[in-house]
Amino acid sequence: MELIDLFIFGLAFIFIRLWWRHWSVTGGRPKNLPPGPPGWPFVGNLIQVILQRRHFIFIVRELRKIYGPIFTMQMGQRTMVIVTDSKLIHEALVQRGPTFASRPADSPIRLVFSVGKCAINSAEYGPLWRTLRKNFVTELITPTRVKQCSWIRKWAIENHMKRIKREGFETGSLELMSNCRLTICSILICLCFGAKISEERIKKIESILKDVMLITSPKLPDFLPILTLLFRREMKEAKALRKKQLECLVPLIKNRRAFVEKGENPNPNQEMVSPIGAAYIDSLFGLEPETRGPLGEEECVTLCSEVISAGTDTSATTVEWAMLHLVINQEIQEKLYQEIVGIVGKNGDIKEEDVERMPYLDAVIKETFRRHPPSHFLLSHAAIKDTELGGYTIPAGAYVEFYTAWITENPDIWSDPSEFRPERFLHGDGVGVDVTGTRAVKMLPFGAGRRICPAWNLGILHISLLIAKMVQAFKWLPVPDAPPDPAETYAFTVVMKNPLKAVILPRY
């Protein structure tokens, strides 16, 4: 080896050594980011996470113990700041709401389904988001609109009751989750398109939405965009799925447009039922966000799909967990049944205003949200500009993840947090808790501040009606020799690993 080779080799060695030291301490990040595990050059903590071969949530739980209430993970090119402390979450989402109200960049596959972030959940904090969210709130969830559409819930829940009765009696037991998903999905489809459609078609829409959730879940190139070219097949599959989604939903939009514009129903098999102006899609026909102009069919598909996917799994999961506890704990079930009977009688029709007068039902639902938050994180947030939180710098482009499940697991905030005890919301540490997190953060099933779930009231209404009707009509019992298993698994929401099966006995 010549002297010059030795010199170059030595220089390269020193350079690599310095580079490694810098990366392993900072992950290549700017200074004053929250602390975090040392990463590797270029990939940060990504490979360490992949090599652990377990769900991300378990890694976050461990890192919280080591690094405290706010820490950083460098996932490839993506800087992720994880916030777990209730005071910091309140500061970011409520006290300094506008600063943390944006969303980070979307992956190329997600952009296919959001038509370039034209959805409430993914739009950046700005005029498009404001227009879409305002339209959603005024057209879908005002008290007048909710009342006007109560016939949809009545229709769907009557079908639900018939279906579970048939399944329960024919097979000896019934699987709850798939039934709840179908029912809630049919309500949301009808709210969006104003039409009752066949069960077969609802199942098709539901199954496409499930595939969309799977295909849009984070993939390697989202963290390392340099690998995008190696994942061309995934992009091709995503485009094919989008085509399928459009083929499934555009006919519903066309039918409704014909109904709204000409008063005709081109598909006689499809009963047009909501009066003009009462379906969510009607409001989208005339909507012209200033940054995009009139919305086309693609945008309408995205915005309606958002409603259906945001509202189905979240609510169905909550009903399933609540019913698990009612099956396991017959005392809680009996107490709830007595409350229902006390308000509407054994055979009385449970109307929407009745469930608002059931404090024990409310306590059961809140305890379910506390003990089994449908998602352990909020959707990813982003700061609108470089800012500061907990004494650290939060760069504008970073993914800010609020790990809200920790708040309800925290023994400093809740006594015996792993116990399911609805009574705590009647006379205990849950009294007066604000689920919207506005005053303080003790539980956050819907987020808080600017990006709080705009339909949290509607979600609670669906859950309350389903539980109240099912408990009034049937006594729910474990399947002999196959007791319910409360093990969790992580899908779009945190669901039961083995879906709840129960035996139902008619009460009257």
Ligand code: HEM
């Ligand atoms: C139990 C039921 C529900 C739960 C637990 C729930 C939970 C959430 C959560 C945690 C967020 C994210 C908040 C954030 O990022 O800070 C969210 C956002 C959202 N949810 Fe819900 N949700 C429920 C029902 C619904 C329903 C029924 C709909 C529609 C009819 C809906 C529509 C939305 C939309 C559009 C957003 C995006 C808001 C934005 O980014 O501005 N959700 N929801």
